Amino acid sequence: MSPQVRVLGIRHHGPGSARAIVRALTEFEPDTVLIEGPSDADPLVALAGSERMRPPVALLAYATAEPATAAFWPLATFSPEWQALQWALWNDADVRFCDLPASLALAADRPVGGDGRDPLAALAAAGGYDDFEQWWDAVVESGSGDEPGGTPDFDAITEAMSAVREITDPDEHTARREAHMRQVLRATIKAGAQKIAVVCGAAHAPALSGKLGPAAPDARLLRGLPKVKSSLTWVPWTHSRLSTASGYGAGITSPGWYHHLFTHREHTTARWFTKVARVLRDEDLPVSSAHVIEATRLADTLAALRGRPLAGLGEVTEATRAVLCDGDDVLLDLVTRRLVVGEALGAVPDETPTVPLDADLQARWKSLRLKRSALSKDLDLDLRKDLDLQRSQLLHRLRLVGVDWGVPAASTVRSTGTFRESWSLRWEPELSVAIVEASRWGSTIESAAHALVLDRARSPEVSLAQVVELLEQALLADLRDAIPQLLAAADSAAALDRDVEHLMAALPTLIRTLRYGDVRGTDLTSLGHVTDGLLVRICAGLPLAATGLDHDAADALRHAVDEVHTALGLRDEPDSTDRWLDALGALADRDDVDGLLTGRAVRLLRDMGRMGEAETTRRVSRALSVGSEPAVKARWIDGFVGAGGLLLVHDRNLLRLIDGWVSGLHEQDFLDVLPMLRRTFGAFTPPERRTLGEMIRGGVPVHAGVAVDAERGGRAVRATALILGVPA
Known part of the structure; x- marks a missing residue:
């Protein structure tokens, strides 16, 4: 047959x-x-x-x-x-x-x-x-x-x-x-x-x-x-x-709708609207059984009017929008994402063939009580707890090898402590391929991350900033055996790199690592020597590096100066701070440097107490004096004020100087410098802009002194001292 x-x-x-x-x-x-x-x-x-x-x-x-x-x-x-x-x-x-x-x-x-x-x-x-x-x-x-x-x-x-x-x-x-x-x-x-x-x-x-x-x-x-x-x-x-x-x-x-059609052959439409109602109720929206009944009737009626035996996705969607979402397309989009498309994640048995790296990952996430999910899940970690610390190390190691299961996120916990970390976890099918790709680096997540970090650090094209970033990532991932070699690579890269901006880009990461490395219990003594050597070279080369720059290059250097200044404040080491302020003083005295940079140097020196109020006022007056082009003056003001509107709120003399200069500009000069001024003052916060506007309009006198109530001020000082635990 x-x-x-x-x-x-x-x-x-x-x-x-x-x-x-x-x-x-x-x-x-x-x-x-x-x-x-x-x-x-x-x-x-x-x-x-x-x-x-x-x-x-x-x-x-x-x-x-x-x-x-x-x-x-x-x-x-x-x-x-x-x-x-x-x-x-x-x-x-x-x-x-x-x-x-x-x-x-x-x-x-x-x-x-x-x-x-x-x-x-x-x-x-x-x-x-x-x-x-x-x-x-x-x-x-x-x-x-x-x-x-x-x-x-x-x-x-x-x-x-x-x-x-x-x-x-x-x-x-x-x-x-x-x-x-x-x-x-x-x-x-x-x-x-x-x-x-x-x-x-x-x-x-x-x-x-x-x-x-x-x-x-x-x-x-x-x-x-x-x-x-x-x-x-x-x-x-x-x-x-x-x-x-x-x-x-x-x-x-x-796919979510199709899954529902396959698994529910009876009362398909009513059961679907029940699911929709549940999704909306989870968002604290008032959806009752009456809504479900009315939506079902509407969908069936639409199908009958169109000569179709059953309500399809089109009829169901229209009924959902009209009855359950009150015409709100934002809510309809939520239903579409949660139900019509859906985020179901499948599972495979343990005996499924896989690479050793994947087997190690599965064992690790099970021991750390982590679950894969197709939906984004927030994970807040307290690094003082051993379980959370190990979770953090695993997620950082995975990011190093290119398996971005977890992505750093803004914390949902109201705490600014350095022991806090927040992640957003979401499993994508493509991560299975990423795991296979990463398996060539090692049979475990730790060994693969270790080998990959060192391979990148040894690359002839690697920059100092990249080596420093690798060092920070290795510390976060607790790759202790790789730290000595990464420190040596950072030292060598710093010695060979003559670009001051490259050195400045690397310094904040090094200082951040020094500052917070002790949270993870890592010995970073040798890193301090690398950081100090880097700072010496930056301070020596900064005045020369700032000479002869166009506006774009000066903008980039100003950003680097701000980053280094903030990082040194975080380190709070007196000798390093003094060396940096000396370099800023040399920069502020240069006449052949873009006003954006000299203005910024003056401002930072004033904030750190290296320059008094009288000297600051004198320098502002000189920068705004007759003889300079309006655009040059605007650059200086942009560098000096930056994003610090509170400086002008509290220092009325400086505000009076700037107000007088702007008021005295000729019409064409004013139009020429307006874009720069708008960028400068537009960076202030809304309350700062509102206060300054009131002061300029006369709501708060600019020239008058402010009366001080010594008794009320004394009470405020004593209360603050009590809170801080210091003598009043």
């Missing part, structure tokens, strides 16, 4: 197709099931039957020598391929994949899988349906002539696709894929299979139906194709990633 072959053309990730596949397989009872997918993934098929395998999941294939070259074949609960796998495993049928092997697909100079077009979705759109599942139910299932729950006519789908293929011929890559599918089918028949079911995309069904013809043309088409050594495994996937193009061609826009 000749073998029976039934080709079941489906839509990838379609709930209707998934239900139809189960019914068709149950009716046909094949002994062999061939599924569209990389044929070299056959050894992984058995894992799909594990109780610990929970969709959505994906087959991951990557080039063994170059893991960045990778591809995914995702499967959800409502994917026909997944349901076919499950049926075959539960019914002891032989099951295998029949598409091009990943070793060939990865070597092809094109994306894996289809071209992004969905022929069945195109048929649905041509029939006037904006939701494929509505079309499938109305035309394929309900309109098939079968009894309710019967098997749709897959032959009719194949016939429709044959008509489509007559208009658009498949490209060369698709022809090779179909040639390989036919070769696998021939081999399956030759091996003795009697009843064979082929589950493939509807577009391929005509190429696999009927007589297969001679094998020679297919063999010639596949001969000589480029090939790479590849590795395959299962990895967790997410619903949101199903909404993008994948190894199975076109993505879907509503």
